[in-house]
Amino acid sequence: MSEKHKDEVTGVETTGHSWDGIRELNNPLPKWWIYTFYATIVWSFAYWVVMPAWPYLTGSGWTYTQGVIGYEQRNVVTNELAAVAEGRSGAMERIATMPLEEIANDPALMEVALGAGKAAFGDNCAPCHGSGAQGSKGFPNLNDDDWIWGGTLDDIHTTLAHGIRWDGDDETRNNVMMAYGRDGILNRTEINDVAEYVLSLSGRAGNQEAAARGAEVFASQCVACHGDGGTGNQELGAPNLTDAIWLYGGEKASIVETVSNGRSGVMPAWGGRLDEGTINALTLFVYSLGGGEK
Structure with a gap:
């Protein structure tokens, strides 16, 4: 049952609603807030008329109202x-x-x-x-x-x-890393040895005997592009093998993969x-x- 009364603490009359003994104070919004709210409603209607606002479907697809001034952010x-x-x-x-x-x-x-x-x-x-x-x-x-x-x-x-290595351009740079394993130029042992030698160029060889054998393979197969010390040749696009920068990975498995199957990335x-x-x-x-x- 609703029963209005005046709150003893604030002196404000209640609405008559009560929940678990808690009464709701009757504090209406200020007049200025109400008038501002009404003004925003009027403003929204004016905005819809003046500015692009409402989407609608035409025979050629969706479009939107252009508004009186024809403004468009695009x-x-x-x-x-x-x-x-x-x-x-x-x-x-x-x-x-x-x-x-x-x-x-x-x-x-x-x-x-x-x-x-x-x-x-x-x-x-x-x-x-x-x-x-x-x-x-x-x-x-x-x-x-x-x-x-x-x-x-x-x-x-x-x-x-x-x-x-771009088809259609006669001046493209076009040198490839040969597939020594896939094309049968080197056997698996020779590929493993030359990979060990390449690792040795940056101080990472794990098998010195294999690296020594690989040096001979490198001299016969790789020096023409990569140079005697493996420092590379920019004119041929042959990378420097003595540093720690590797395009396809510098761990042994990646080097073996490169020697076996070659590389021919395209720019x-x-x-x-x-x-x-x-x-x-x-x-x-x-x-x-x-x-x-x-």
């Missing part, structure tokens, strides 16, 4: 992007035609190039090399100073423009996909990551 963003592109178009034209060294020595132009290169890297290169260019198995880390095909500005530009040729300004910007961005060579 158009605003599109116009802003167009303004940015127009503002840097002159700079990108210079980046497309100037020598890379001159761009690198122009701080203002270099700032534009690095921004454009970073954006292009995220769109085109990050799926393989990672968003931070850290690479992964089979995809080189571009932050270090270990370069398979060379890390000068010209080398990086050539790699970007023509790719590695796309971006010359037919990206304009020269973007390729130059990408070149400068990759070079700036920390491992570029003089």
Whole structure:
């Protein structure tokens, strides 16, 4: 049963509702709050009329009301992007035609190039090399100073423009790691021995006798590309085998796999996909990551 009475502590009249002896105070919302609430309702109707708001289905699919003023956020963003592109178009034209060294020595132009290169890297290169260019198995880390095909500005530009082992580009770099086991050039013992020798080049051989035998195999089969000391040859894309940086893994099992079945990773040729300004910007961005060579 509801029974109103005045609360002894606050002096406020109750609503008459009671639960387990607890009475509800009758404290209505302030007038200003009520009026504000009503105003928001009126504002919402006005907003629906003036601004794009309601989706509806047409014969060609879903669309939405355009509103009296025809405002559209997509158009605003599109116009802003167009303004940015127009503002840097002159700079990108210079980046497309100037020598890379001159761009690198122009701080203002270099700032534009690095921004454009970073954006292009995220769109085109990050799926393989990672968003931070850290690479992964089979995809080189571009932050270090270990370069398979060379890390000068010209080398990086050539790699970007023509790719590695890319069909359809006559200037692509095209050298492969032979499959010595699969093609029957070396037997299993010889492959094991040469793997031990390769490990010895970085002080990790577990079997010195096998490594000694492997040195002879290396001299007859591998020196032509990797050099006498296994330090590699960038002109041939032959990696340095004496350091701790490995594209496909440096443990013995991975080395045996590489020697047995070869490696022939592909780098796309971006010359037919990206304009020269973007390729130059990408070149400068990759070079700036920390491992570029003089």
